[in-house]
Amino acid sequence: DVKVTQSSRYLVKRTGEKVFLECVQDMDHENMFWYRQDPGLGLRLIYFSYDVKMKEKGDIPEGYSVSREKKERFSLILESASTNQTSMYLCASSPPGADSSYNEQFFGPGTRLTVL
Amino acid sequence: KQEVTQIPAALSVPEGENLVLNCSFTDSAIYNLQWFRQDPGKGLTSLLLIQSSQREQTSGRLNASLDKSSGRSTLYIAASQPGDSATYLCAYKAAGNKLTFGGGTRVLVKP
Numbered sequence: 001d002v003k004v005t006q007s008s009r010y011l012v013k014r015t016g017e018k019v020f021l022e023c024v025q026d027m028d029h030e031n032m033f034w035y036r037q038d039p040g041l042g043l044r045l046i047y048f049s050y051d052v053k054m055k056e057k058g059d060i061p062e063g064y065s066v067s068r069e070k071k072e073r074f075s076l077i078l079e080s081a082s083t084n085q086t087s088m089y090l091c092a093s094s095p096p097g098a099d100s101s102y103n104e105q106f107f108g109p110g111t112r113l114t115v116l
Numbered sequence: 117k118q119e120v121t122q123i124p125a126a127l128s129v130p131e132g133e134n135l136v137l138n139c140s141f142t143d144s145a146i147y148n149l150q151w152f153r154q155d156p157g158k159g160l161t162s163l164l165l166i167q168s169s170q171r172e173q174t175s176g177r178l179n180a181s182l183d184k185s186s187g188r189s190t191l192y193i194a195a196s197q198p199g200d201s202a203t204y205l206c207a208y209k210a211a212g213n214k215l216t217f218g219g220g221t222r223v224l225v226k227p
Binding site: 004031033042043045048050058088090092094103104105106107108109110112 | 148150152157158159160161162165205207209213214215217218219220
């Protein structure tokens with residue numbers, strides 16, 4: 001079974017802090033994703049990566065950056081956390097094939113981040 | 117802007133009744149459609165993936181259908197149980213790697 005793990009289930013940070021959210025997958029997947037989920041807005045894609053050191057902006061990249069130094073690990077970085085970044089953050093991975101109908105996304109358990 | 121709509125937003129049924137969850141989408145060039153389950157405060161669990169060339173997929177009590185021409189997918193859950201209470205999300209994949217999600221249907225199965 002695919003396993004996607006996230007470093008923390010709950011995190012509380014202060015405004016202005018630099019925040020790192022870590023995601024690790026154990027299925028050798030090329031693609032990894034970061035989403036945030038908010039009531040009434042659903043899931044929105046922040047960034048994704050299709051290979052080591054490669055990244056693409058999603059729908060809402062402002063205020064975030066990412067790092068993919070190893071294939072299994074994808075980090076989301078909040079350079080200077082703000083209260084409007086309080087949210088549930090979900091990481092996902094999938095096998096390669098941008099134009100494939102086979103690749104299924106598998107999600108981690110989520111990190112509930114609160115910025116005070 | 118491509119959209120995904122899930123109706124109803126919430127559903128409450130007595131145990132044993134069959135569940136019918138609807139998902140409609142505007143993008144006709146989808147590659148696949150995925151149904152997920154999400155328990156409160158948790159991540160998403162993939163239930164079924166239907167490729168664009170398929171009409172349906174089945175797993176146990178779950179059956180999902182796909183009609184690309186009308187932009188609809190339906191998830192059927194037979195003989196519902198209280199453990200089926202959760203939010204169900206559909207999402208489609210078009211060209212590229214991105215999934216586009218619906219807002220979800222929150223299901224409560226009453227014992």
